[in-house]
Amino acid sequence: MFEKTGVAAPEMVLEKFPSVERINRGPVAVVECYQKIPCNPCQTACPLGAIEIGDDINNIPQRDEELCGGCGLCVSKCPGLAIMIVDGSKSPDSVEFRIPYEFLPLPAAGETVLGLDRAGRPLCRAKVLKVLNPPSFDRTPVVTLEVERKYLYTFRNFRREAEEHG
Amino acid sequence: MREVELLIIGSGPAGLCAALSAAESGARALILERSFRPGGQLVKQTHMFFGSERQYASHRGVDIAELLLKKLAEYGERIELMLNATAVGFYEDNVVTVLKDEKEYFKIRAKSVVCATGAFEKSLAFPNNDLPGIYGAGAVQTLMNVYGVRPGNRVLMVGAGNIGVIVSYQLLQAGIEVAAVLDAAPRIGAYLVHASKLARMGVPILTSHTVKEAVGTDCLEAAVVWALDEKFKPIPGTERRFDVDVMCVSVGLSPLNELLAMRGAEMKYVPQLSGLVPLRSENCETGIPGVFVAGDASGIEEASSAMAEGWLAGLCAAAKLGYVPADFEARRREYLSQLENLRSGPVGERIRAGMKLSLLEGGMRDV
Numbered sequence: 069m070f071e072k073t074g075v076a077a078p079e080m081v082l083e084k085f086p087s088v089e090r091i092n093r094g095p096v097a098v099v100e101c102y103q104k105i106p107c108n109p110c111q112t113a114c115p116l117g118a119i120e121i122g123d124d125i126n127n128i129p130q131r132d133e134e135l136c137g138g139c140g141l142c143v144s145k146c147p148g149l150a151i152m153i154v155d156g157s158k159s160p161d162s163v164e165f166r167i168p169y170e171f172l173p174l175p176a177a178g179e180t181v182l183g184l185d186r187a188g189r190p191l192c193r194a195k196v197l198k199v200l201n202p203p204s205f206d207r208t209p210v211v212t213l214e215v216e217r218k219y220l221y222t223f224r225n226f227r228r229e230a231e232e233h234g
Numbered sequence: 235m236r237e238v239e240l241l242i243i244g245s246g247p248a249g250l251c252a253a254l255s256a257a258e259s260g261a262r263a264l265i266l267e268r269s270f271r272p273g274g275q276l277v278k279q280t281h282m283f284f285g286s287e288r289q290y291a292s293h294r295g296v297d298i299a300e301l302l303l304k305k306l307a308e309y310g311e312r313i314e315l316m317l318n319a320t321a322v323g324f325y326e327d328n329v330v331t332v333l334k335d336e337k338e339y340f341k342i343r344a345k346s347v348v349c350a351t352g353a354f355e356k357s358l359a360f361p362n363n364d365l366p367g368i369y370g371a372g373a374v375q376t377l378m379n380v381y382g383v384r385p386g387n388r389v390l391m392v393g394a395g396n397i398g399v400i401v402s403y404q405l406l407q408a409g410i411e412v413a414a415v416l417d418a419a420p421r422i423g424a425y426l427v428h429a430s431k432l433a434r435m436g437v438p439i440l441t442s443h444t445v446k447e448a449v450g451t452d453c454l455e456a457a458v459v460w461a462l463d464e465k466f467k468p469i470p471g472t473e474r475r476f477d478v479d480v481m482c483v484s485v486g487l488s489p490l491n492e493l494l495a496m497r498g499a500e501m502k503y504v505p506q507l508s509g510l511v512p513l514r515s516e517n518c519e520t521g522i523p524g525v526f527v528a529g530d531a532s533g534i535e536e537a538s539s540a541m542a543e544g545w546l547a548g549l550c551a552a553a554k555l556g557y558v559p560a561d562f563e564a565r566r567r568e569y570l571s572q573l574e575n576l577r578s579g580p581v582g583e584r585i586r587a588g589m590k591l592s593l594l595e596g597g598m599r600d601v
């Protein structure tokens with residue numbers, strides 16, 4: 069189905085997630101890249117060598133959850149916007165996500181937005197905690213959001229509420 | 235008649251890299267570009283490119299063009315870029331006729347030529363496909379990303395290859411609604427990371443679907459689409475209507491290389507490379523000594539490979555002119571290995587097959 073809709077099946081997504089124990093220890097990258105394509109900026113971006121593609125640029129990136137420090141440098145470098153950071157260390161009830169977001173106007177910290185799933189369907193409320201857009205991110209801003217923990221495996225995108233009406 | 239050492243036709247990524255490569259070896263190059271601005275397809279690409287870091291992956295296309303043009307400037311007068319200059323004819327003895335600013339018409343004779351003319355968009359036949367509001371993806375991108383003009387309010391994208399999916403995403407970024415993306419094929423052709431970006435914005439991707447007809451009197455008002463069976467036959471009763479004022483057709487590109495055919499290069503239809511292509515050696519030299527081809531003109535691929543081919547063609551064209559740098563063989567192998575690497579995966583399989591079919595006999599040198 070993934071190849072017909074572009075929406076990854078839940079079990080595919082699950083496979084890309086680090087263990088819950090790792091997520092609860094602190095921020096870590098989820099690399100949702102499923103297809104062999106000639107691409108490797110994620111590997112080159114990582115200062116800790118936590119993403120491995122190897123000699124063949126077509127290999128699927130492998131992220132080492134122990135090496136990854138969750139710095140997020142790879143997030144804005146991935147042309148497929150396939151990488152996000154999850155962090156379960158802040159609260160037992162919620163998870164923090166850092167996701168790339170290339171739409172204007174950007175949300176503001178403190179704003180409540182509509183959380184969406186991988187098919188763009190409304191899922192939950194999400195609270196914007198931070199918006200980073202330094203020159204080094206090269207116009208791919210990264211937004212930090214707080215989301216209820218039960219949406220850990222389904223939350224993937226958001227929409228600003230104002231946009232809902234038109 | 236003006237005489238030049240190396241003439242490069244087209245200033246897309248392939249042409250620019252060919253010029254840089256030849257100049258690095260010591261040759262002088264003149265680049266002809268029919269548009270008022272250099273960069274080819276790159277100037278319309280506001281998204282980050284995939285590919286390898288060596289070909290500027292993760293940079294936005296438009297910024298890659300800037301980077302290459304900055305490098306070009308470093309070579310000063312060794313590289314000349316002539317804009318608004320269309321090569322219209324290519325004759326024996328490498329005489330190229332040029333139409334400049336749509337008024338001057340003159341001839342240039344070159345010792346060596348690199349044809350890096352890129353590609354043209356294919357179209358799709360359906361009733362009323364000439365209604366205003368029906369565009370090619372290239373036109374939509376040019377309007378939106380080069381001129382800052384909205385092509386309309388609600389778009390139906392036809393074609394779920396990389397271009398269709400990327401242009402759809404850029405339409406959303408411009409605040410334009412994308413009703414759906416269709417593709418006749420049963421699977422999405424685009425890299426799935428790009429398709430997922432669109433899916434999570436809520437844009438439905440309908441595979442095994444095509445356009446039945448466009449509806450409208452003075453301009454496009456709606457599009458009727460229907461589903462296709464496994465044999466690509468439409469299934470009556472599955473019609474759906476989308477009220478849209480823009481339909482964007484993105485069903486692929488074909489190599490643009492009539493100039494080479496005119497010059498007498500042996501051409502062959504190679505479906506894997508999306509059309510008629512010139513036979514060539516692994517060094518990008520056609521059957522006519524000193525005449526090279528690089529980039530989409532030699533087969534539809536990507537900017538990353540167009541750049542690597544440009545470097546290779548520029549190096550070898552300069553060598554033909556007597557500019558053989560000490561590290562010639564090392565550089566040649568480096569570009570060949572970059573190309574091999576880019577084409578080594580499953581998506582490169584078609585290209586690899588196409589390359590084999592378009593190789594001149596005896597064109598593969600022993601490495």
Ligand SMILES: Cc1cc2nc3c(=O)[nH]c(=O)nc-3n(C[C@H](O)[C@H](O)[C@H](O)COP(=O)(O)OP(=O)(O)OC[C@H]3O[C@@H](n4cnc5c(N)ncnc54)[C@H](O)[C@@H]3O)c2cc1C
Pocket residue numbers: 243244245246247248249266267268269272273274275276279282283284285319320321322350351352353375396397398400401490528529530531535536537538539540
């Ligand atoms: C929407 C979209 C997204 C893309 N995304 C990516 C990506 O992420 N990564 C990637 O690697 N590639 C990508 N590509 C592909 C890439 O842009 C092309 O493969 C690449 O530009 C081909 O380079 P080229 O130099 O061969 O041709 P072009 O870029 O097409 O340049 C050809 C130039 O030749 C000029 N020309 C043509 N005929 C004449 C003539 N007779 N006289 C004078 N000048 C002439 C044209 O005006 C043009 O400037 C994308 C393409 C599109 C459309």
Ligand code: SF4
Pocket residue numbers: 096097113114115116117118119131135136137138139140141142143153
């Ligand atoms: S988050 Fe930082 S450490 Fe982890 S993979 Fe990305 S770049 Fe490497």
Ligand code: SF4
Pocket residue numbers: 099100101107108109110111129145146147148149150151284427
């Ligand atoms: S940069 Fe992104 S799209 Fe490219 S290989 Fe890495 S994860 Fe996949």
